[in-house]
Amino acid sequence: MNKELYSLDFAKLGLEPELEQILSQLLNHIEVLTTELEKVKKENQDLRDEIARLKGGKGKPKIKPNRTDNEKDETDKDNSDEEEGPANKKKRRPKSEKNSKNRKPRNKRIKIDREERIELERSELPDDAKVQGYREVVIQNIKFETDNIRYRLEKLYSESTGKYYEADLPEGRTGQSYGSGLEAFVLMLYFQLRVTENKIHQLLTSIGIVISEGQISNIIIKKHLDKFTKEREEIVSAGLESSSHQQTDDTGARENGINHHTIFLGNRYYSSYFTKRYKNQETMKNLLHFLEEPSENEEGSKEFRDFVDILIADDAPQFHDITALRGLCWWHEVRLFEKLHPVFDNHQELLDDFTGMVWDYYEGLENYKKNPSKEFKEKLSAEFDDLFSTHTGYDDLDHRIKLTAKKKPYLLLVLDYPEIPLDNNLSERGLRKVVIKRKISNGTRVKDGTKAWDVFLSILETCEKNHINFYAYLRDRISSTYKMPSLASVLLERSQITTAPTTF
Secondary structure, three states: HHHHOOOOHHHOOOOOHHHHHHHHHHHHHHHHHHHHHHHHHHHHHHHHHHHHHHHOOOOOOOOOOOHHHOOOOHHOOOOOOOOHHHHOOOEEEEEEOOOOOOOOOOOOHOOOOOOOOOOOOOOOOOOOOOOOOOOOOOOOOOOOOOOOOOOOOEEEOOOOEEEEEEEEOOOOOOOOOOOHHHHHHHHHHHHHOOOOOOHHHHHHOOOOOOOHHHHHHHHHHHHHHHHHHHHHHHHHHHHHOOOOOOOOOEEEEEOOOEEEEEEEEEEEEEEEEEEEOOOOHHHHOOOHHOOOOOOOOOHHHOOOOHHEEEEEEEEOOOHOOOOOEEEOOHHHHHHHHOOOOOOOHHHHHHHHHHHHHHHHHHHHEEEEHOOOOHHHHHHHHHHHHHHHOOOOOOHHHHHHHHHHHHHHHHHHHHHOOOOOOOOOHHHHHHHHHHHHHHHHOOOOOOOHHHHHHHHHHHHHHHHHOOOOOHHHHHHEEEEEEOOOOHHHHHHHHHHHOOOOOOOO
16 A cells, blocks of 8 residues: 555545545555454464464464554653653553552561671780770671471380380471472462472472472471462452452363363452352352352342442453452553554544543543532543544544543542452453463373462462561471461451441
8 A cells, every 4th residue: 555545634634525435444544454454364274374373384473573763662752741742642641550669678678587697806906005996797698408307206115004105296297208498488488489390399309398289288388288279269259358459350261171260359458369160140140159158049049249239350251240340450451442443644643632531531530539519520520421422433443532531430430439440450461470480391180280370379469568578477287387467357457447448
């Protein structure tokens, strides 16, 4: 196609209205044909790749295109007050807010295990030299070595009773071959650091631990699973009480070569994962059945809506009609606009202008969350109607605008419940651990392995959200010392559940 056609601007041509309308329709028709052609090209390439793989070869490598000047990061842009040029006209999406922490100076954060005092050799110093204090130098180091213990249990024999008497092992050591520190270390390596079982075996044997890969697998998926499954149930129960809303999303999973789906459920205080065969609405309705008290009356069984009032999710059908209220993610919605790939510069400019107005409106919603009021609510509701009744003349964009306008009750649920988030980014971040773990291990082989992923990743994410050391918590529970408070009690304490939500 001629390059001049891409940058065609009707406003500069001074055309008659009827002719301009005809040309506008023609450009929209070309957009449709171009989009369909690109889809066909992709399908053809996918088929070629599949044929190549079936023949034992490889498909076309996926190489990302070069970045353009318009795709530079926000940090590359200067902070001048000059008017933006055409290349910078597209409004950047806002960055997710992160909790700002006042970090202590580095030397204050280092734990000192031992101290050595180094005296200065006096023989070469003047006689009048006096001590003026010390200059402190901290050197961090680590010891990675075995701590194997041989217990010698005293045995006594009584002739009067004809019995032998033997000293008891310390509490929690009976029948054990490995200590709580080692087993917690294995779980931390596998789930938090994503080290494979084979590499864990290599690491432990390299320092003298005698352990097989089968024993490592047993620690990960069997030995402590029941104990931590109960912990996960308590976390979910407390998490549902911790907030007026919950967030959810899902991603693909594999169990013994069979496709499954891992569902995330959580909020800012906790995370939980559930791997199921299907991700349909029936699965979501029954997701929390394990929290019910055992009952013989199946008719009285609870559904998802009995545990969750407000659900924040994307617009996938499995999340429809399973709660009384449902909020949609604005970031997901804007991505639908960004998936449009106009051929003509004029259409691209219309798209950029409109997405810029959407992000401006989004900033208004963020301000409303900070200072909600009835007047502000009415203003934003009216602005939504105005914004999403816009007609641009770019058919694909206009169609997308109409579809978004129909989602007003879900996108503007925040006007009635300012405490709920505007996006579902928390769910997507929560699923990253599952996705990365899946890529490393290519899924699980047995049901216990799948359950272990769900349980321990739930505990890991909840520990991180509540600033609790995952390794320390595992060791505390495995050793049955219970010096640390339960995650359920910690997240409930943080959540301030007594604060009633503000509604308008």
